[in-house]
Amino acid sequence: MKQTRFFLLVVLLMWVSFTGTGLAGDWIKPGEEKFRLDAGAFLAAFDTTLRIGSKKLGQGTDVNLEDDLDYDDSTVTYLFGGYWRFAKHHRLYTSYFVFDRDSSAQLNKELEIGDEVFPVGAGISSEFNLKIIPIAYGYSFINNEKHELTGILGLHWYKVDFKIAGYASAGAVPVNAESSADVNVPLPVIGFAYEYRFTERWTAGALAQAFYLKGSSSSLDFSGSLLNLGVKTEYWLFKNVGIGAAVNYFNLDVDVEDSDWKGALDYQYFGPQIYVSVRF
Numbered sequence: 001m002k003q004t005r006f007f008l009l010v011v012l013l014m015w016v017s018f019t020g021t022g023l024a025g026d027w028i029k030p031g032e033e034k035f036r037l038d039a040g041a042f043l044a045a046f047d048t049t050l051r052i053g054s055k056k057l058g059q060g061t062d063v064n065l066e067d068d069l070d071y072d073d074s075t076v077t078y079l080f081g082g083y084w085r086f087a088k089h090h091r092l093y094t095s096y097f098v099f100d101r102d103s104s105a106q107l108n109k110e111l112e113i114g115d116e117v118f119p120v121g122a123g124i125s126s127e128f129n130l131k132i133i134p135i136a137y138g139y140s141f142i143n144n145e146k147h148e149l150t151g152i153l154g155l156h157w158y159k160v161d162f163k164i165a166g167y168a169s170a171g172a173v174p175v176n177a178e179s180s181a182d183v184n185v186p187l188p189v190i191g192f193a194y195e196y197r198f199t200e201r202w203t204a205g206a207l208a209q210a211f212y213l214k215g216s217s218s219s220l221d222f223s224g225s226l227l228n229l230g231v232k233t234e235y236w237l238f239k240n241v242g243i244g245a246a247v248n249y250f251n252l253d254v255d256v257e258d259s260d261w262k263g264a265l266d267y268q269y270f271g272p273q274i275y276v277s278v279r280f
Helices: 002-022
Strands: 035-052 074-087 090-106 111-113 116-118 123-143 147-166 178-197 202-216 221-236 241-257 262-279
Touching: 035 090, 035 241, 074 262, 090 147, 116 147, 123 178, 178 221, 178 241, 221 262
Parallel strands: none
Antiparallel strands: 035 074, 035 262, 074 090, 090 123, 111 116, 123 147, 147 178, 178 202, 202 221, 221 241, 241 262
């Protein structure tokens, strides 16, 4: 409820702040804005598989959060982002996504997570939190009245936190076990974005980003891949204020072994977005 009120307040403030000035002055044509900010809601459908191993128990169990731990397979979250167009063909982007999820369940299979074994029938509670902060540079090979084609090079920073605790008996065996892990994963990305401008008010576009990285050192073994695909359409109601709708598919697949995390994460989401944009 607090998140919903906060989001509605942000939208209201953006609307009130800019509609008053948005009818005056010269119209900002697509591709001529200097700054842009977006705030919106995202209905995401998830498929999440997690593995946390240890030196004590080895590799650990592959745990599907939605199937094994009764996590909701969809939820509404919020998105914030924007960019700075510091020259006609150059932009710097950033955005911020948070996915905070939790569940309570009774296990129908034994799970080895970290140093703990959670038996069949155990009651457990768990939390899974993911923060995504992409930072990128974009160069527009084409930027004219009808088209903008942009190459993108950047870094996606992921912070994953997972906690699980047994809180009930499994048959005659009491369960008193806890396990947790956290990891920070920076992944470079490359991609392209395209926008078609039907009019000065109405645009549509698409985005594709991907990368694969594998490496090791004395303290870290890592492999990871990323795929991010999206399509959108936007309409500028006023000079400074617009609305948009998009559909996004995202897949993150990482395998990490370091002092904080020994395991893997395969994380997918897909769903529609709606948002309000302001530009200057």
